[in-house]
Amino acid sequence: MNETKRILGIDWGTSNRRAYLVDAAGACLDSRADDQGMLAAGPDFGASLAALLDAMGIAPEVPVLASGMIGSAQGWRETPYLDAGVPLEDLPRHLVRVPMDASGRACLLVPGYRAHDDAGQVDVIRGEEMQLLGAVAGGRREGWFVLPGTHSKWVRLEDGVIRQVSTFMTGELFATLGKVGTLAPLMTGEDDDAAFAAGVDAGKQRAPLTHALFSVRARAVTGAMPAAQVRSFVSGLLIGAELVAALDLMDGAGGPVASIAAPKLHGFYAAAASRLGIALQPLDPDAIYRAALGVFLQHMDPP
Numbered sequence: 001m002n003e004t005k006r007i008l009g010i011d012w013g014t015s016n017r018r019a020y021l022v023d024a025a026g027a028c029l030d031s032r033a034d035d036q037g038m039l040a041a042g043p044d045f046g047a048s049l050a051a052l053l054d055a056m057g058i059a060p061e062v063p064v065l066a067s068g069m070i071g072s073a074q075g076w077r078e079t080p081y082l083d084a085g086v087p088l089e090d091l092p093r094h095l096v097r098v099p100m101d102a103s104g105r106a107c108l109l110v111p112g113y114r115a116h117d118d119a120g121q122v123d124v125i126r127g128e129e130m131q132l133l134g135a136v137a138g139g140r141r142e143g144w145f146v147l148p149g150t151h152s153k154w155v156r157l158e159d160g161v162i163r164q165v166s167t168f169m170t171g172e173l174f175a176t177l178g179k180v181g182t183l184a185p186l187m188t189g190e191d192d193d194a195a196f197a198a199g200v201d202a203g204k205q206r207a208p209l210t211h212a213l214f215s216v217r218a219r220a221v222t223g224a225m226p227a228a229q230v231r232s233f234v235s236g237l238l239i240g241a242e243l244v245a246a247l248d249l250m251d252g253a254g255g256p257v258a259s260i261a262a263p264k265l266h267g268f269y270a271a272a273a274s275r276l277g278i279a280l281q282p283l284d285p286d287a288i289y290r291a292a293l294g295v296f297l298q299h300m301d302p303p
Helices: 045-056 088-094 128-137 170-177 193-203 209-221 227-250 263-274 285-298
Strands: 006-012 017-023 028-034 064-067 096-099 106-109 113-116 122-125 143-147 152-158 161-168 257-260 280-283
Touching (some): 006 045, 006 285, 017 045, 017 285, 045 064, 088 128, 088 285, 113 161, 122 128, 128 143, 128 152, 128 257, 128 285, 170 227, 193 263, 209 227, 227 263, 257 263, 280 285
Parallel strands (some): 006 064, 064 106, 257 280
Antiparallel strands (some): 006 017, 096 106, 113 122, 143 152, 152 161
């Protein structure tokens, strides 16, 4: 492989954008993070990207690859979802080329995936396919993965092919409950490990989530729970409920679950999972994203 080859990969989400310049050996030569996500950068995404490339000093011959919500219907250009049966390693064959300007330079958008379960329910991923591809490139081709976040994803791979996807709005719901509604004024405390664990245990009881959430308010207003514990208890409750549902998805499947998350978020999920007998094995999200970029670089001609 030509060691002079480079690629700029951009994880372009709704609110934030992270860029990585990677060489053929997978080393990160430069990186940049900003708040120019899809909402802030639009509608002139080309100009926003050009400013980023200029700030990083990216040469015109370096290919630019973007994944995440930038390829959604609200983004730069909607990239159709691939069927889950398309192997992750085939992603380089399905990129969507979007011209940046009249010079002919373009950005390559990575498509997401759609999957159907046995009941016909549809689920999707957009952005997480890069991390899954990186895991496959690193030899992790089988088993269950959890990708916590605003929308937490549980994915099962078989030989590098997506077989199941299930999304939980755990992060979004937690953020919303902390901003609006009757629980919001109570969700101001600091992290409390004991309260978090108690919330996980409450989630294990499989009570209807809307009822369990109101019971948190009832405990606080009657003095049965200190208000300072509400935030951590709700976090544990939501993650616990997600993990209980994930156990049903896995149907007793053995082996650890690969967790792709920032260290703090992984810590919350690992602590909750241990109370349900689930072992989470952390994978570095930046490292496997860079590994995925290496897969794309292998399919590109040298400049």
